[in-house]
Amino acid sequence: MHTIDRNIAPRRPPTTASVARGHRLDIQALRALAVTMVVVEHVTGRPTGGFVGVDVFFVVSGFLITGLLLREADRHGRISIAAFWRRRIRRIVPASVLVLVLGTAATWLVIGSSRGTSAAIDALWSVASLANWHFASTGTDYFASQGPESPFQHYWSLAVEEQFYLVWPLVVLAAVALARRRNETAVPRVALGFVLLLLVLGSFAWAWQQSVTSPTVAYFSSLTRAWELALGALLATAAPAMTRLPDVLRPPLAWIGLIGVGASAWVTTSTVPFPAPGALLPVAATLLVLASGTGCVGTPWLGPLVSRPVSIVGDLSYSVYLWHFVVLVIGRSVLGDDPAVLWPTVLVLTIALSAATYHLVERPLLSSPLLEPGPRARPWRRWRQEHRSTYRRGGVALLTGAALAASVVAVQAARPAAVPPVVPGASADGTVVTDTSGGSAAPGDDQALDVPALSEWSAEITQALSATSWPDLDPSLESVLDGTRTGSPHLACGDAEAQGLTPDDCTWASPTATTTVVLVGDSTAMHHLDALIPLAESPDGGFTLINRSKFACPFVDIRVQNDVAGILESCRAHNDETLALIDDTRPDVVLVTNSYQTLSEDGAGTITPDRWSEGFGAHARRVAGAARSVVVLTPPPDDADIASCSRRGGSPVDCISRTSRTWLDRAAADREVLDEVGGTFVDLRVLTCVSDLCPAFVGTVPVKEDRVHLTTAFALAVSPVLGDLLRVRQVL
Structure with a gap:
């Protein structure tokens, strides 16, 4: 990604302008294609595999x-x-540090101090x-919130290359x-090739194993990218x-590689x-392009490429x-997700800054004398003279x-404040006529229930929807963003065995x-615990609550892909033990809450509604044979993340x-x-939404700590309303 291009071992003195400049134009084409793929995929989401441009850079860096x-x-x-190392530092560090410093400052000023602090920590690691x-x-800490993306997350690939530059x-x-x-007298190319071959085989084997068992670690690890x-x-x-290599074969090889x-x-x-075996195609294709232009004069014919x-x-x-x-x-935080505004703005700013x-x-x-030994006054003076006009x-x-x-900032600041949505069923003074549906979208049977506490709660939701500025929240907005809020001690039960419980x-x-x-399900069920425990422990609660929910472990007969090491086997064993417990104890009620986010089945891709129905049905039918009632409590809608959408x-x-x-599916x-x-x-959208509009807070309490998990404070605040709802629905 950041190396000086020179042709390797030409057959005869180079004569073309491109080689004279020290550039191989086929490698320039590779770079241009790779960075375009990465940027377009990050900005637009298409093509979904655009991230493989990073793998192209890895191969090119190793080669050069x-x-x-x-x-x-x-x-x-x-x-x-x-x-x-002096050359590498001059080539890599100045631009990298500049972006880190300016990016951290911009994050702090534009988005807020919490995100700025987080960005500063990421910058130090970078x-x-x-x-x-x-x-x-x-990425593998499943107790961590599903927080917003770091502005420096892409620096992971630079770290891999820099570690390579240090060791190789x-x-x-x-x-x-x-x-x-x-x-x-000869350079030991054969010996080095043998060492590299062993490294390729060992790293690829380890990458394949890690890609199956710990996908996030495999994606970021230097050991799994070394091959x-x-x-x-x-x-x-x-x-x-x-x-x-015959000259006649070089253009076809280059074209095949680029394609x-x-x-x-x-x-x-x-x-x-x-990355194993998934990165084999981009890696092999890159090698074809590099091989086609190695050991020859000039660049194989690639036309407009x-x-x-x-x-450029x-x-x-x-x-x-x-x-x-x-x-x-930063642009997404300020401009939102509207492609017509966000995409061109990001692309134009990126090109200008670059x-x-x-x-x-x-x-x-x-070309500066930075870090060079010897007297520096004269070289620096000459360097200043050369670059003064620049x-x-x-x-x-x-x-x-x-x-x-x-000017853009001024126009942005002068824009009218965001207008709160019109909530159906609300009167002119903001009070609710009656709407406990939680949303206009089915499914749900709770819109016609006579639950006074729920009507009052819906009025608070409607009032929150009409807010145009953030109130003083408890816990504070900053504590939610930076993770310093008081967490629930009950969350440890989501990994009870590891916590020694x-x-x-x-x-x-x-x-x-x-x-x-x-209670069974994944982390979304765990975040319902603080709403259910007060109901169980109240003097007239009348029930015993047993937690069998587990982080990263949906209660379905599907191997749901997750980045936590060993979680697939652990989750299967946990669900089997839970089913056996239900068979033995024959509880009155089994409450199920699973995440309704987009999930993937291990080795099979995105889980479709039919596949989900099959997987949940297998467990539900077995539970129904042992328990008096099987009840699904829905998770919060997976949408806005307060840490991403809030800004100064x-x-x-x-x-x-x-x-x-x-x-909905x-x-x-x-x-x-x-x-x-x-x-x-x-x-349960009736507890967080009105007419399918779900505010980030109700009263003075933040609803979610990320995209899907309720805050402890909200779970405690909504507990009485949840209790009334479950009693009216004859669940308890």
């Missing part, structure tokens, strides 16, 4: 860096690691070249030094052999473990990669850009208990959730199963 090292060894009989391990760690040159240096001790960099390096060691790279963006799906515009995109690829995700995350960074930071500092023109461009940006620790009962209720100067209107198509599937087994479906 190894080629640089081997050519230095060929010319001088040794490798200067210090000089290599500066340390450990961003990939940082994101792998947070030492291996090449050791091989060259060992050859010299043996009085060998891609190593294959590029392996091709570089074989560069002399490429001189024997393969582009096709991989469309054919790569979540059904194939990634080696034109000047494509080469290749030049800008590093800066484009650095800026695009920062601009996207051009400025390339011309004012990347190129000048790469910075003059750049200063004018920056001032012009700043003026335009200020006994069944009694996760059982609550009323002194008058005559009914047994078992923003409005609660920006954080109103609505029911997704996936939620999943609910309908559950409803069909319950109709079959004689169960009860309770649409």
Whole structure:
């Protein structure tokens, strides 16, 4: 992604302008294609496999860096690691740090201090070249909220490359030094190739295993990505052999490779473990392009793909990669998700910032005497003279850009505040006539119930929907955003065995208990606990509540894909134990809450409504044979995340959730199963929504801590209303 291009082992002195400039235009085309795939996929969501552009960069980096090292060894009989690292630092660090500093400041100023603090932490990991391990760690922590994307999440791939730059040159240096001790004049390409082959095989095998068992760790890990960099390096060691490749084969190989790279963006799906074997196609296609242009004069014929515009995109690829995700995350927070506004704004800003960074930071500092040994006054003076005109023109461009940006900000600030939605059934003074439906969208049987407490609660929801500014919340909005709010001690029961808890620790009962209720499901069920426990422990509650819900473990007979290591086997075992417990104890009521987010089945892709119905039905039919009643309590609609939609100067209107198509399909599937087994479906949107409009707070309490999980404070506040609803529905 950020290396100097030079052809490797040409058969004869290069004569073309492209080679004279030190650029291989086929590699420029690869860079342009790869960064375009990544940016377009991040911004638009299509093609779904556009992220494989990162794999292209890995192969190219391994190839180019190894080629640089081997050519230095060929010319001088040794490798200067210090000089290599100085060049890498000048090439990578200035632009990277600039984006981190400006991106953190912009996040803090535009979105808020909580997101700014989080971005600063991510930036520090990125500066340390450990961003990939940082994101792998947070990605596998299923106690963590499903928080907003970090503006620096894309820095994980830079960290992988930087770790490669740190370790691999030492291996090449050791091989060259060992050859010299043996009085060998040739660079030990065969020995290095053998080492690389072992690395490829070991890393690929480990990547395949990790891709199946721990997908998030596999995606970010340097160990599971090493085979891609190593294959590029392996091709570089074989560069002399490429001189024997017939010229007539080179253009077809290059075209096949480029087409393969582009096709991989469309054919790569979540059904194939990634990065192994899922990255094989883009990696192999990239190797074809690199091989076709190695050991020859000039660049294989690629028509318009080696034109000047494509080469410019290749030049800008590093800066484009650095800026695009920062601009996207901040832009989405300010502009929302409207493609007509967001997409062109992100693309234009990314190109403008990337051009400025390339011309004012990347190129000048790469040729500067920064970090070079010896006297520096004269080299710096000469460098300033060479680049004085560049910075003059750049200063004018920056001032012009700043003026335009200020104008945009002023226009944005002058826009009318977001208008609250019109709530059907609300009178002019904001009071509710009557609407306890939770939404206009079926399914649900709760709209005609006589639940006075629910009517009063709906009035509070309607009042929250009319708010145009954030009230003083308890817990505060900042504490929800930065995770410092007081969490529930009962959440430990979501992983009771690992937390050392006994069944009694996760059982609550009323002194008058005559009914047994078992709660099953995933983390959304766990976040209902704080609403159910006060009902169970009240003097007249009349029931015992046993928790058998578990984080990342939906109560369905489906291997639901998850990033938690070992969770597939653990979840299957947990659900089997839960079913056995229900068979033995024959409880009166089994409450089921599963997430209605888009989920994938391990090895089979997205779970369809029919597949969900099949998987839930298998468990529900068995439970119905042992329990008096099977009851589904729906999760909150999976939509707005308060940490993503809230920003400085923003409005609660920006954080109103609505029911997704996936939620409705999943609910309908559950409803069909319950109709079959004689169960009860309770649409709990009545507790969070009015007419399918769901505010981020009710009263002074935040509703959700992320996209789907209720806050502890909200669960406690809504508990009496939930109790009345369940009693009216004859669940309790």
